[in-house]
Structures are given as structure tokens and as C-alpha cells.
């Protein structure tokens with residue numbers, strides 16, 4: 001039989017546990033700072049570990065984005081960083097102009113933070129900004145068959161488009177991905193039109 005003090009202590013512990021879970025869910029999306037840039041490789045590497053579950057270890061171990069690209073897109077205003085309550089980067093989205101579209105170059109959420117709405121929130125923040133700037137569509141390339149790729153983007157409103165429909169720049173992009181070992185039969189271009 002539990003005495004009342006033990007029950008109170010257990011209740012207090014349960015409240016504390018749920019409060020700390022609540023805090024772990026907290027995140028903010030903000031503009032990048034110069035000090036964030038070197039930390040984003042770790043975020044990208046951590047995010048890419050999910051590819052091991054699809055036997056794509058080469059992606060989990062592959063190169064991360066060139067910091068020069070990150071700095072360039074940050075300076076252009078096209079890099080968004082998700083941070084935890086300690087202001088540490090836990091996710092990011094970066095893109096640039098491509099043939100009239102806003103094109104997502106990279107979207108990554110660190111492994112321990114996936115599935116908490118951070119990726120969707122990064123896409124929503126980016127969409128709002130680029131739409132206000134006058135962009136009418138957002139594009140990306142991804143794997144057709146992995147649940148956290150094409151089906152994930154489809155839930156957010158993206159749809160697959162034929163690469164030929166998108167023009168030369170996209171054809172070159174898909175060819176370059178194939179040269180870097182991404183099977184073109186499994187890849188697709190997706191687009192969201194506002």
C-alpha cells in the first residue's frame with residue numbers, strides 16, 4: 001500500500017517528466033548567424049542517418065553541403081535555421097532561384113528531433129517568405145519511394161512533375177545527381193505552385 005507522501009512524490013515526478021518533454025518539443029525558426037554555419041554540417045549528417053534504414057549508407061556517410069554554398073544562400077536571405085531552447089541549430093532549410101522557381105537545395109532535421117513538426121515548419125516559413133517576394137512555385141528533387149521524401153512532400157502540397165517539363169536547368173540537375181550516384185529511376189522533381 002502506498003502512503004500519501006509517496007503518491008505525492010510520484011505525481012510531482014510525473015509532472016516534471018511531462019514538463020521536460022514539453023520543453024524538448026520547443027523549437028524556433030530564425031535567420032542564420034555566422035556562428036551557425038559550421039554547425040549545420042553536423043545537423044545534416046545527423047539527419048542523413050535515416051537513409052541507413054533504406055540501405056543508402058553512402059548518403060548517411062556522404063559529403064555535407066559546401067559551407068560556401070551555405071554562406072551564399074544565407075547572405076541572399078534564403079537560409080532558415082531551426083534551433084532548440086538552447087539556441088542550438090537542430091534543422092535548416094536552404095534554397096535559391098532556379099529557372100523561375102524557388103528551389104530547395106537542402107532540408108535537414110537532426111535525427112533526435114525528427115517527427116516533431118520541425119521540417120514542416122521550416123517549409124511553411126520558407127514558403128511564406130518566398131511567396132511574399134513574388135515566387136509562384138517551389139521545387140526540389142527527392143527520392144520517389146522513401147516515406148520521408150516524396151510522400152512527405154506530397155502531404156505538404158508538392159506534386160511530382162516530369163523533369164522535361166521543367167526545362168534544361170532541371171535536366172542538368174538530375175543528370176548531375178545521377179553522376180553523384182543517385183539512381184535517376186528512383187529520383188523525381190516535385191513542385192508546389194501557389
Ligand SMILES: CC(C)(COP(=O)(O)OP(=O)(O)OC[C@H]1O[C@@H](n2cnc3c(N)ncnc32)[C@H](O)[C@@H]1OP(=O)(O)O)[C@@H](O)C(=O)NCCC(=O)NCCS
Nearest residue numbers: 047048107108109114115116117118119120141142147148
Ligand atoms: C525529411 C525531414 C526533413 C522531415 O522533417 P521532420 O521534422 O522529421 O518532419 P515533420 O515532423 O515535420 O513531419 C511531419 C509529418 O511527416 C511524418 N514523418 C516524419 N518523418 C517521417 C518518416 N521518417 N517516415 C514517415 N513519415 C514521417 C510525420 O509522421 C508527420 O505526419 P503527420 O503530419 O501526418 O502526423 C527529415 O526526415 C530529415 O531531415 N530527413 C533526412 C534528410 C532528408 O531526407 N531531407 C529531404 C531530402 S529532399
